[in-house]
Amino acid sequence: MREISALERNGIVERASRFQPNQSATRAQFAAYVARSFEPSFRLDVTEQSVLYQGKVANTSTPLNVRSQPNMDGDVLARLTVGTTVDILGEVGNWFEIKHGNGVAYVHKNYIQKIGSSTSPSDDRKVMEEGRVIANSLNVRQGPSASTETIGRLSFGTIVDIYDYSGNWALIKFNGQWAYTHKDYLVTRKPGEGSGLGNLVIAIDPGHGGKDPGAVGNGLREKDVVLGAGLELNKRLKDLGASTVMTRNNDTFLELSQRAKIANDAKADLFISIHANAAASASATGTETYWNNSHSSEESKALAEAINKRLVEDLGMRDRGAKQANFVVIRETKMPSVLIELGFITNSRDAAVMKRSDFNEVVAKAVIKGIEDFYNW
Known part of the structure; x- marks a missing residue:
């Protein structure tokens, strides 16, 4: 999938809606793909894809990574500051596909707010679980990794709403922005379960x-x-x-x-x-x-x-x-x-x-x- 994404991003093959990777290519199609690989002027203009809407970078205290793939393994192509406007071309899981230069790239949904809307698209997320902090002091981080910036701390007994999980990290809201904290230091329950023991x-x-x-x-x-x-x-x-x-x-x-x-x-x-x-x-x-x-x-x-x-x-x-x-x-x-x-x-x-x-x-x-x-x- 990484290879197909690279071919699409560089204008060698059509976007996923038209390019069918599991079907055989004709001789003419194959010749076109080879020609585009060697001669940039033959390549497709990937920016002609319809823009769904515009968004702006929000909910982050540090620049937002623009990646080559819709996952954390993608190369960082650029960094966008809060308020930067982007053209949204589509969605891939938890990532937005955006225009980037003469191609496309990806940014995480959590940090993009639709222009003209008072809420981020990701604000539609529902609370999955409630968590209570059981560590004396629990770090809140910008991303789902101990290597990302610490943006705050939660004290023992603090209750948080959990919207999603990324590995061992819980997605929460902290001071009006999306953030992550480690799930091993939370006791959790389903929303509305109260302190009863019936679910245990x-x-x-x-x-x-x-x-x-x-x-x-x-x-x-x-x-x-x-x-x-x-x-x-x-x-x-x-x-x-x-x-x-x-x-x-x-x-x-x-x-x-x-x-x-x-x-x-x-x-x-x-x-x-x-x-x-x-x-x-x-x-x-x-x-x-x-x-x-x-x-x-x-x-x-x-x-x-x-x-x-x-x-x-x-x-x-x-x-x-x-x-x-x-x-x-x-x-x-x-x-x-x-x-x-x-x-x-x-x-x-x-x-x-x-x-x-x-x-x-x-x-x-x-x-x-x-x-x-x-x-x-």
């Missing part, structure tokens, strides 16, 4: 099981404590309309990699692994929640902080914080993932909390509140 698939992973009891102490086995909490969480999430997948719902042993695979295969939106802690010292106490930086690291961190806060408040445990760790189940899962340590089975006070009749209910409600905090805009 949540993987629940009660740790250990079967031949692996996990931590043991004060009359408790970790595998039993976390299964009870996981089953209650599963029930309550379903009551709220969420879809769930459990790595185990009975006293079964699974390898760690199996647990991650179950979540990945289900294309879960979140992964919640539930554990109870142990230490050589009986004085160790408290709740902590872990995240990993392999996948969706910023989202995982934000989710861990939100859930840990709610668990500490509702269980009355000592706050040991949200921490980064390299546990297999949160390293190999590809969605925002956390591993919760509810408390220390080896600590008599923490164990007493785990033995309460309402423990599973309190844990489930706290985790759900943490998830809602994570998504609540």
Whole structure:
């Protein structure tokens, strides 16, 4: 396609509406193409193509690249400043075909405003998703690349409308112009979905099981404590309309990699692994929640902080914080993932909390509140 575009642009073959690249050329046509290649005076006047309308460069703080092809791989032929007028000959995907010298070239639609209209043609785009910033400071760039100019920053919690994606970059409006920001630092939802959980698939992973009891102490086995909490969480999430997948719902042993695979295969939106802690010292106490930086690291961190806060408040445990760790189940899962340590089975006070009749209910409600905090805009 690049070669055909070059032939059209240099007046060797007719425009795409007349030149049929999949059909055989006659001898006369072939002779004409060869003659035009060697003698510029024989070439077609590509500027005779009808002008659809005129546009002007807008919505950019830096000069607009004019490219030889309707994509980012095209050579930069020129740069146009804001307000420069161009003749629009046609559209190719997200690009306008324009007159350029004695030929044609391409500019991105996002930066052209139709003359005589108060809005850019690209303003007709509809909002695809809404995004919430989960980084402390998120760069806003002129183009969909880290090598393009930074034109501003978004602070944690800022909500943006997303109009399109270019690879890992989200197209947004920033200070009245089109711009891009990296999607890995946004949590997204469909417009109007609110903070409900009904659109989510949540993987629940009660740790250990079967031949692996996990931590043991004060009359408790970790595998039993976390299964009870996981089953209650599963029930309550379903009551709220969420879809769930459990790595185990009975006293079964699974390898760690199996647990991650179950979540990945289900294309879960979140992964919640539930554990109870142990230490050589009986004085160790408290709740902590872990995240990993392999996948969706910023989202995982934000989710861990939100859930840990709610668990500490509702269980009355000592706050040991949200921490980064390299546990297999949160390293190999590809969605925002956390591993919760509810408390220390080896600590008599923490164990007493785990033995309460309402423990599973309190844990489930706290985790759900943490998830809602994570998504609540």
